[in-house]
Amino acid sequence: MTTTTGTVAQDTTGRRHAARVLLQQPILTAAQDPDTFELVRRHATALKSMFAEQLGYTLVVDTSFARLTKAPLDGSAPSRPVRRGNGDEFGATAYMYLALVCAALLAPGADDRVLVSNLVDQIRADADEHGIALGDTLSERRHLVSALQTLQEWGVLTEPGGEGTAVDDLPGDVPLTVDRALLPHLMSGPLHKATGPAAIVASPAQEPAARRLYRRLVEDPFVARRDLDADAVEVLVRDRAELTRRLDEDFGLVLEVRTEGALAYDPDGELTDAPFPGAGTVEQAALLLVSELTDRYGTEPGADLHVDTAALDVLLGEFVAAHARTWRRDYVRDVPLLRRDVTSLLTRLGLARPSEDGLMLAAPAARYRPTAAERSAT
Secondary structure, eight states: OHHHHHHHHHHHHHHHHHHHHHHHOSEEETTTOHHHHHHHHHTHHHHHHHIIIIIOOEEEEOSSEEEEEOOOOOTTSOOOOOBOTTSOBOOHHHHHHHHHHHHHHTSTTOOSEEEHHHHHHHHHHHHHHTTOOOOOSHHHHHHHHHHHHHHHHTTSEEOGGGOOOBTTBOOTTOEEEEOTTTGGGGSSSOGGGOSSHHHHHOOOTTOOHHHHHHHHHHHOSOEEGGGSOHHHHHHHHHTHHHHHHHHHHHHOOEEEEETTEEEEEOTTSOSOSSOSSOSSHHHHHHHHHHHHHHHHHOOOTTOOEEEEHHHHHHHHHHHHHHHTTTSOHHHHHOHHHHHHHHHHHHHHTTSEEEETTEEEEOGGGGGGSOOHHHHHHO
């Protein structure tokens, strides 16, 4: 009996770990993480069923990769852009290069190994055919390199030696190996069947409220009650105990429900794509801002706090002056840039939302308010 119980517990732990990794890393290859990939393969049937039924996600497990294709969240959910190695978000040009690189790799007759020079030629030919003007500036090269590095991180491209491509040195004779089995799975479905760009990222229609709610709880740091429709609120209230059980069983998350909304958090602090608090300039500035605002103004339970742009810039300017020696130079020189990125981070975390003249600090931000002991210590 003890052996059987131990085996079941081990299987549950292994399946949960595999599910947690796939949430953070929807493209997993055997070459990059053989141990976790083997765990995913071992629990593939249970994982496919759980992701499909509870979240509306599709999991493909091949001999060399696993690909979790997520369904789009609704419009009130924070966006999750592709990011460069330094944490900066992809912009429109970077996404364009990523799309052009993928299209070039899928060109008829393309081989499993391609020289960078030939790939660049194909990209330029495709761009010219569709009336897309490409330059040859350092900025353009950075975007191209970011696209190549992203595909390397995803395991679609591999380079001899496993070293990244330098921005200032894009050698045309470097051969890249293409994972042709994985490449078609980057998109959620065939583009030629989509009615337009909006259809590709549109939320699934007529989904059960329970699934929509569960997906938001799993994917978002905080779900405000105002962002839930009446059916989802009813599920949250009625099925709270079941939601608590499933979130723990599937992903090791703890459900916390308050007047202002619901939070499904990882007590280990590992299951997140945006650690907070953190060590970076934006993370430090965001924590200082939240702490100062909640300490200075306070909030009523369940109430948001509006802060205008002028007040934000004054506070951030004070923080910059105090930390100029250790914070990133571009943020020290440009407080509005810092404000933009701090607001973006707090929005992704569900701790704020932009307003026309500043931001609305959400009630859950009060959890970062310094205690009396912390205030006296400073």
